[in-house]
Amino acid sequence: MAECHPVGFQWVMEAKSRGAKVIHVDPRFTRTSAVADLHVPLRAGSDIAFLGGLVNYVLQNGLEFRDYLLAYTNAPAILREDFRDTEDLDGLFSGYDPDSRHYDVHTWMYDGAEEVTAAAGERDDTSVGTTHGGRRHREAARAETYGSGGAALTAKPSLDLTLEHERCVYQVLKRHFARYTPEVVEETCGIPVEQFLQVAQAITENSGRERTTAFCYSVGWTQHTVGVQYIRTAAILQTLLGNIGRPGGGILALRGHASIQGSTDIPTLFNILPGYIPMPHAHERLDLDTFVATDSAQAGFWGNMRSYVVSLLKAWWGDAATADNDFCFDYLPRLTGDHGTYQTVMNQLAGECRGYFLVGENPAVGSANAKLQRLGMANLDWLVVRDLQMIESATFWRDGPEIETGELRTEEIPTEVFFLPAAAHTEKDGSFTNTQRLLQWHHQAVEPPGDARSDLWFYYHLGRIIREKLAGSTDPRERPLLDLTWTYPTQGPLDEPDAEAVLREINGVGPDGALSAYTELKYDGSTACGCWIYCGVYAGEHNHAANRQPGHEQSWVAPGWAWAWPANRRILYNRASADPQGRPWSERKRYVWWDGEKAHWTGADVPDFEPTKPPDYEPPEGATAQDALSGTDPFIMQADGKAWLFAPSGLTDGPLPTHYEPAESPVANPLYAQQANPARQVYVDGRNRYHPSGGEPGSEVFPYVFTTYRLTEHHTAGGMSRSLPYLAELQPEFFCEVSPELAAERGLTHLGWATIVSARTAIEARVLVTERMKPLRLRRSDGGTRTIHQVGLPYHWGPNGLSTGDAANELLAVVLDPNVHIQESKAATCDIRPGRRPHGQALLDFVAHYRNRVPEAGEEWEEPS
Amino acid sequence: MNDGHRLSGPLPDPAADAGHPEGHPPRVGFFTDTSVCIGCKACEVACKEWNALPEDGLDLLGQSYDNTGALGASTWRHVAFVEQRAPAMGGAPVDLGMPGIGPPPRSGDGRARTVGEDAENRAEGNGDDDAGALRWLMSSDVCKHCTHAACLDVCPTGALFRTEFGTVVVQDDICNGCGYCVPACPYGVIDIRADNGGAFKCTMCYDRLGVGLEPACAKACPTDSIQFGPLDELRERADRRVAELRELGVDTARLYGEQPDDGVGGDGAFFLLLDEPEIYGLPPDPVVTTRDLPSMWRHAAVAALSVAAGIAASFVVTARRRR
Amino acid sequence: MRHGETPNVPEAATSATSGRSYYGRPILKQPAWKTPDAPLYLFLGGLAGASATTAAVADLTGRPGLARAGRYVAAAGATASVGTLVHDLGRPARFLHMLRVFKPTSPLSVGSWILAPFSAAATAAAVSAATGVLPRWGRTVGIAAGALGPAMCTYTAVLLADTAIPVWHESYRELPFAFAGSALASAGGAALLAAPPADHPPVRRLVVVGAALELAAVTRIERRKDITAEPYRKGRVRTLLTAGRVLTGVGAGLALVGRRNRALSALAGVSLLAGGLCTRFGIFEAGHESARDPKYVVRPQRDRLARQGGR
Numbered sequence A: 001m002a003e004c005h006p007v008g009f010q011w012v013m014e015a016k017s018r019g020a021k022v023i024h025v026d027p028r029f030t031r032t033s034a035v036a037d038l039h040v041p042l043r044a045g046s047d048i049a050f051l052g053g054l055v056n057y058v059l060q061n062g063l064e065f066r067d068y069l070l071a072y073t074n075a076p077a078i079l080r081e082d083f084r085d086t087e088d089l090d091g092l093f094s095g096y097d098p099d100s101r102h103y104d105v106h107t108w109m110y111d112g113a114e115e116v117t118a119a120a121g122e123r124d125d126t127s128v129g130t131t132h133g134g135r136r137h138r139e140a141a142r143a144e145t146y147g148s149g150g151a152a153l154t155a156k157p158s159l160d161l162t163l164e165h166e167r168c169v170y171q172v173l174k175r176h177f178a179r180y181t182p183e184v185v186e187e188t189c190g191i192p193v194e195q196f197l198q199v200a201q202a203i204t205e206n207s208g209r210e211r212t213t214a215f216c217y218s219v220g221w222t223q224h225t226v227g228v229q230y231i232r233t234a235a236i237l238q239t240l241l242g243n244i245g246r247p248g249g250g251i252l253a254l255r256g257h258a259s260i261q262g263s264t265d266i267p268t269l270f271n272i273l274p275g276y277i278p279m280p281h282a283h284e285r286l287d288l289d290t291f292v293a294t295d296s297a298q299a300g301f302w303g304n305m306r307s308y309v310v311s312l313l314k315a316w317w318g319d320a321a322t323a324d325n326d327f328c329f330d331y332l333p334r335l336t337g338d339h340g341t342y343q344t345v346m347n348q349l350a351g352e353c354r355g356y357f358l359v360g361e362n363p364a365v366g367s368a369n370a371k372l373q374r375l376g377m378a379n380l381d382w383l384v385v386r387d388l389q390m391i392e393s394a395t396f397w398r399d400g401p402e403i404e405t406g407e408l409r410t411e412e413i414p415t416e417v418f419f420l421p422a423a424a425h426t427e428k429d430g431s432f433t434n435t436q437r438l439l440q441w442h443h444q445a446v447e448p449p450g451d452a453r454s455d456l457w458f459y460y461h462l463g464r465i466i467r468e469k470l471a472g473s474t475d476p477r478e479r480p481l482l483d484l485t486w487t488y489p490t491q492g493p494l495d496e497p498d499a500e501a502v503l504r505e506i507n508g509v510g511p512d513g514a515l516s517a518y519t520e521l522k523y524d525g526s527t528a529c530g531c532w533i534y535c536g537v538y539a540g541e542h543n544h545a546a547n548r549q550p551g552h553e554q555s556w557v558a559p560g561w562a563w564a565w566p567a568n569r570r571i572l573y574n575r576a577s578a579d580p581q582g583r584p585w586s587e588r589k590r591y592v593w594w595d596g597e598k599a600h601w602t603g604a605d606v607p608d609f610e611p612t613k614p615p616d617y618e619p620p621e622g623a624t625a626q627d628a629l630s631g632t633d634p635f636i637m638q639a640d641g642k643a644w645l646f647a648p649s650g651l652t653d654g655p656l657p658t659h660y661e662p663a664e665s666p667v668a669n670p671l672y673a674q675q676a677n678p679a680r681q682v683y684v685d686g687r688n689r690y691h692p693s694g695g696e697p698g699s700e701v702f703p704y705v706f707t708t709y710r711l712t713e714h715h716t717a718g719g720m721s722r723s724l725p726y727l728a729e730l731q732p733e734f735f736c737e738v739s740p741e742l743a744a745e746r747g748l749t750h751l752g753w754a755t756i757v758s759a760r761t762a763i764e765a766r767v768l769v770t771e772r773m774k775p776l777r778l779r780r781s782d783g784g785t786r787t788i789h790q791v792g793l794p795y796h797w798g799p800n801g802l803s804t805g806d807a808a809n810e811l812l813a814v815v816l817d818p819n820v821h822i823q824e825s826k827a828a829t830c831d832i833r834p835g836r837r838p839h840g841q842a843l844l845d846f847v848a849h850y851r852n853r854v855p856e857a858g859e860e861w862e863e864p865s
Numbered sequence B: 001m002n003d004g005h006r007l008s009g010p011l012p013d014p015a016a017d018a019g020h021p022e023g024h025p026p027r028v029g030f031f032t033d034t035s036v037c038i039g040c041k042a043c044e045v046a047c048k049e050w051n052a053l054p055e056d057g058l059d060l061l062g063q064s065y066d067n068t069g070a071l072g073a074s075t076w077r078h079v080a081f082v083e084q085r086a087p088a089m090g091g092a093p094v095d096l097g098m099p100g101i102g103p104p105p106r107s108g109d110g111r112a113r114t115v116g117e118d119a120e121n122r123a124e125g126n127g128d129d130d131a132g133a134l135r136w137l138m139s140s141d142v143c144k145h146c147t148h149a150a151c152l153d154v155c156p157t158g159a160l161f162r163t164e165f166g167t168v169v170v171q172d173d174i175c176n177g178c179g180y181c182v183p184a185c186p187y188g189v190i191d192i193r194a195d196n197g198g199a200f201k202c203t204m205c206y207d208r209l210g211v212g213l214e215p216a217c218a219k220a221c222p223t224d225s226i227q228f229g230p231l232d233e234l235r236e237r238a239d240r241r242v243a244e245l246r247e248l249g250v251d252t253a254r255l256y257g258e259q260p261d262d263g264v265g266g267d268g269a270f271f272l273l274l275d276e277p278e279i280y281g282l283p284p285d286p287v288v289t290t291r292d293l294p295s296m297w298r299h300a301a302v303a304a305l306s307v308a309a310g311i312a313a314s315f316v317v318t319a320r321r322r323r
Numbered sequence C: 001m002r003h004g005e006t007p008n009v010p011e012a013a014t015s016a017t018s019g020r021s022y023y024g025r026p027i028l029k030q031p032a033w034k035t036p037d038a039p040l041y042l043f044l045g046g047l048a049g050a051s052a053t054t055a056a057v058a059d060l061t062g063r064p065g066l067a068r069a070g071r072y073v074a075a076a077g078a079t080a081s082v083g084t085l086v087h088d089l090g091r092p093a094r095f096l097h098m099l100r101v102f103k104p105t106s107p108l109s110v111g112s113w114i115l116a117p118f119s120a121a122a123t124a125a126a127v128s129a130a131t132g133v134l135p136r137w138g139r140t141v142g143i144a145a146g147a148l149g150p151a152m153c154t155y156t157a158v159l160l161a162d163t164a165i166p167v168w169h170e171s172y173r174e175l176p177f178a179f180a181g182s183a184l185a186s187a188g189g190a191a192l193l194a195a196p197p198a199d200h201p202p203v204r205r206l207v208v209v210g211a212a213l214e215l216a217a218v219t220r221i222e223r224r225k226d227i228t229a230e231p232y233r234k235g236r237v238r239t240l241l242t243a244g245r246v247l248t249g250v251g252a253g254l255a256l257v258g259r260r261n262r263a264l265s266a267l268a269g270v271s272l273l274a275g276g277l278c279t280r281f282g283i284f285e286a287g288h289e290s291a292r293d294p295k296y297v298v299r300p301q302r303d304r305l306a307r308q309g310g311r
């Protein structure tokens, strides 16, 4: 966190100075470790074992927060009889189909939920049923729609509040994690038992009524074929300990680009609409009613989905959207399958994707298997790059690595590349939505240089011109474009659209102007709202994102600084900070509570609950949406109002987290016969060769683990830092970090050169020998130990800019988490040797030589296990 | 100049001593608390941005994450990175000194490890071995704005001067590049910029102080490792912080340059260090050279007289002979 | 460090870290002064200074030949010395900023205020001597230059000593005498070359006095016990200083034996000048050496702290 969120890290340092204990879990000793109370090095890709060990420690020693658990989680829920756990199937859950490599998820449901699956026919996502999951679900990475709440679920489970029932979630959980003992943790992660117990005690002692523990994570936890399950494990632990919805608790995703949170709220993703409304799938007879059917039927705030969707359609198609034409629901694009970035690259290679907009992204350096990215872009008719700098993704056709190796010849590349300089955030108004869901407004400081234009300018004027060209067309397929509300006031010498006007549209308007809360949204078309969760940011015709009330002038929750979605709430699900009766769990941790006199929820933050719903409220028969949630259901975006220890719905690779090895690992899974995530997404392609894993023959060819990461001094693919002298001089060259032991083993010398090899290609880097890289000793079941060496590779470099070097992403294969399509860039295998790499054809031969050393290369190990 | 205090020893108000009238602002400075530095280098970048300093070298130095190397004419903030093993129980921390860097270990510091040794020395198991826990020290260095600034004392042109804030600043339009300040600085801070021949160093953002802004580096520092303010307040804060750290068992915490009666009369920019100053590249006990200037002049005078005497003598003898 | 420091910092730390520094990097900056400019400046200043005084005294004791020679040397030396100073500046155009202020705390300022009038007087005296115009005035300025001469010989010692460079600073007591002696010897050497033999006897005595003073002082500097004198005894510096010692010694010897032999006297002159040059270059070089290696900064400071019982 100190490396990549240094400004946010100031608060960690402040907490530390107030006595907080900081524990850093990371394969490497980083700038964060330097100021942490404890650094826990572990093998990249082994966190589920580590976190699972903590869950087990809590359950075995009865350290969970019982009252919280019983009232606010699905621990008492009873599961179906035909559900089978990894305990029973040695690493698989019930419903796995080895041929399609998918799960049929219906056995994961709560007991008694079958009946309702009958309604499946009407559901948009036909293959799924009320339980989200399965193939179609995976293709669409539907899990991403849970950015603001859980999966649909129509059946309330039967409960056993004694938690004794052998099929209740609590007992299943206990059995599932029983094998994650401290010894197994050492065996898997290389964390010594004593150190593990040290962490376990620190966390449990700091949780409960009086204290809370927070987890901060970022892509060290997500960029795995089991990324989503990493977070699930942390969620289970935090829920058991009662650390969700309470001050000082939570699982804090430290997000990436300045507004990457914003880019999922108002998505640049193919599969969701603003506010995490799923993108409709393409199939017959899908109208608005059937689209929102399941969700409307369910409890919780997703029950109002129709209002959100209708208001969105009104915002986009205005007067053209009427009840009679289903509010132009048919204008919405439809999903025909996976259109994620990596699948799109495959489509480019297959010649199916002919044109490509590259806006604020540098895949030639930043995306896994960079060669694949470039080959894809080299197989287009046209490519539009909008960027601040001449990035590698804009020049690959001229000077990319494949030109040097002769794999590509400039004159033979069909792609016509258009480079359109973009304005930076300092050159335009707009908002960033940060990690804490805070919308923070930034004001233009200078006019963009030369031809540079803001993205808002680009898309507005592009749309304007297209609409002008189509004007008068009678072709019905042009209607969606021509009916769009495309009237934004422009200003300044460059006709820059007014960003605040866009914010107001996003906020939403009703008959009396700007709306102030999403609860005001209507399904009859009388309101328009571009993103329901952002509703209120422009309340009272005021840009609350621009609020900058100094800390000392307001409460410690600081509601006067910017605006947080939803409803300027700083902590989500904060109803859980009070006990079922609505009293604070403790004085020390009081946050939001029920005021009996005023019959109103009150406290330091905006209650994440209907302000007047009493703790003893019980839903009447047939109640829907929020009314169907009781006064003790804090998780109001969840269909059952509870935190899910067990996820009966919504995941494609298991209702419970299970330790699987990374797709490429030198270690055989110590816990199960199942080596890697069986549902992980693979791309079988000669240019995307996978390594043998675990004990498989040939795995010794790539004996070392490597992980990729960031440096404070550079930014992601480097376009914004390698081009700046002040940053380039701070980390002037690509380097790899190795331990003295590995250096000795491989004859690597400090500041000398190393060549790092994978089945994809080989790259070269200067060597930093440092004890911050620690060889890990894995306990072997036979009692002995096995040493695992890890190579550290910052991934910022590429051939362009002031500070240049090979890109770490050349080494990686594309293999993805099945839930959200994120690549496994945090753990893979490689070989490393002293000296520089060959160039030109010699490089291809060099890599081919390595590939040939792998027995029966091909299918065999492209689809392991 | 025979008044000792003007050349060394405690001096309550350097600005007044330099002739700034009553009512000048209080003396300001930096307290850099290296125990909370996260090595983000925001200070280095902020300084270069604000002062429009040139980039000075794209070299991978292999000194841990430090590719800046040292303070210089174009680098007014420098973040040092030291990787070492702090012994579990007492004893000297072992500087890991990134193998292969700098001159081979000199007698007396044979403790600096080499790769080979390391492999052997390493105890089995993942727990931190006998050599103790890994420590990564980071510290942002800067001009000390000495109470008795040798650079200023020796500057023949008056380009270097004492501001009303008690800081030491070079006036570029006056500096003639004589280079005297360079060897005079006991901390090796100020230097001549090759391309334009002038001397440059930290100005404590004189231009920002003037309009009531804090220096750019302090402003940018996310963890308040760099604390800017009136020197008296900073000294109190620093004393409290050291006490606090000792409470927590950080025995190696010590202040550097904080005491008004040290060799330079106390630094305007002082530090909280976690190891010996020289480990960070700081002199352990710097003394302002001009402390001895009066005595130097006396010796020179005597020597000059002996020249005169020597010559006179050689001739007087002759004169007598002639008679 | 004496202050604000815990007594319970492990004793071992001192010995373990003493002489160490950050990745073995220098703690001090290399002196910005260039070779040969700077050492020449030191040499020429001394030569000119001593010659001017010699000329003045010769004039007063009725040795016009020697006086004339001395004035020429003084003028040439002074001019050249100004030349090297200007050339060594980062911004030569701003040479006159040297006279912007008078700062007793800056040996270079004081030096400039000595050098300026001296070179003016010395040059004027030489011109008058050469052209014969305004002879009386010429003599007066010549004597004025002579009066400033001794200061010219020794302020450069303070110039070096008033720095953080250990070898220079720590020998601030001896340096002025070394420079004084070497100035006398060099001036003598020059006189042996330029003055009529009849005037040589005083010059020879001058040479002996100067050589003796220089050798004594330099030897004292080199022999100093503490580590800061080490650079004087190592490598190129050692060679230069030894050469200087031998040349000066030989020069003095020849000067004595070569009484009636012009050639030998000339040789003595050359040898003395060369000796002076070597000594100046040697001492200047030593400064760079001691700035380069951090141990010359750290060890003495550590020892001082230990002596003060700081820990």
Ligand SMILES: Nc1nc2c(c(=O)[nH]1)N[C@H]1C(S)=C(S)[C@@H](COP(=O)(O)OP(=O)(O)OC[C@H]3O[C@@H](n4cnc5c(=O)[nH]c(N)nc54)[C@H](O)[C@@H]3O)O[C@H]1N2
Binding pocket: A001, A003, A004, A005, A025, A026, A027, A028, A030, A043, A044, A045, A046, A047, A217, A218, A219, A220, A221, A254, A255, A256, A257, A707, A708, A709, A710, A711, A712, A713, A714, A715, A716, A717, A826, A827
């Ligand atoms: N200076 C700087 N700041 C940035 C960025 C930048 O490029 N530069 N990028 C921004 C973006 S886009 C993002 S997404 C964030 C990312 O922020 P981070 O996630 O902090 O960035 P990384 O360095 O990629 O990964 C963090 C750490 O994960 C560790 N790691 C690798 N594998 C594992 C594992 O299996 N388990 C555990 N526990 N740790 C592992 C790595 O050693 C690394 O230290 O940073 C943002 N901030």
Ligand SMILES: Nc1nc2c(c(=O)[nH]1)N[C@H]1C(S)=C(S)[C@@H](COP(=O)(O)OP(=O)(O)OC[C@H]3O[C@@H](n4cnc5c(=O)[nH]c(N)nc54)[C@H](O)[C@@H]3O)O[C@H]1N2
Binding pocket: A219, A223, A256, A257, A359, A360, A361, A362, A363, A366, A367, A368, A386, A387, A388, A389, A391, A422, A423, A424, A425, A455, A708, A709, A710, A715, A716, A717, A718, A719, A720, A795, A808, A809, A812, A825, A826
């Ligand atoms: N091996 C490995 N690979 C990784 C990761 C890893 O940890 N390891 N991390 C992954 C993560 S988390 C991320 S986020 C990606 C990042 O990978 P990319 O997004 O591909 O790389 P960036 O350099 O962030 O690209 C952003 C570009 O946007 C440009 N830009 C900046 N502002 C604007 C603007 O306002 N408008 C426009 N049009 N352009 C702008 C910048 O100049 C820059 O070139 O990398 C991923 N790849």
Ligand code: SF4
Binding pocket: A004, A005, A006, A007, A008, A258
């Ligand atoms: S770069 Fe921007 S977003 Fe990242 S830490 Fe610094 S201030 Fe925060």
Ligand code: SF4
Binding pocket: B143, B144, B145, B146, B148, B149, B150, B151, B152, B168, B184, B185, B186, B187, B188, B189, B190, B201
């Ligand atoms: S540290 Fe050096 S440059 Fe800075 S004031 Fe002191 S003497 Fe001058």
Ligand code: SF4
Binding pocket: B151, B154, B155, B156, B157, B158, B159, B160, B170, B174, B175, B176, B177, B178, B179, B180, B181, B182, B198, B199
């Ligand atoms: S270089 Fe400039 S600042 Fe330094 S002493 Fe000479 S004149 Fe003064």
Ligand code: SF4
Binding pocket: B046, B047, B048, B050, B051, B076, B077, B142, B201, B202, B203, B204, B205, B215, B216, B217, B218
């Ligand atoms: S005070 Fe100003 S000039 Fe000095 S280091 Fe900080 S930013 Fe640079």
Ligand code: SF4
Binding pocket: B036, B037, B038, B039, B040, B041, B042, B043, B044, B079, B138, B140, B220, B221, B222, B223, B224, B225, B226
């Ligand atoms: S001093 Fe502050 S800004 Fe500088 S590196 Fe340390 S933490 Fe970053």
Ligand SMILES: [Mo]
Binding pocket: A219, A255, A256, A257, A260
């Ligand atoms: Mo990211």
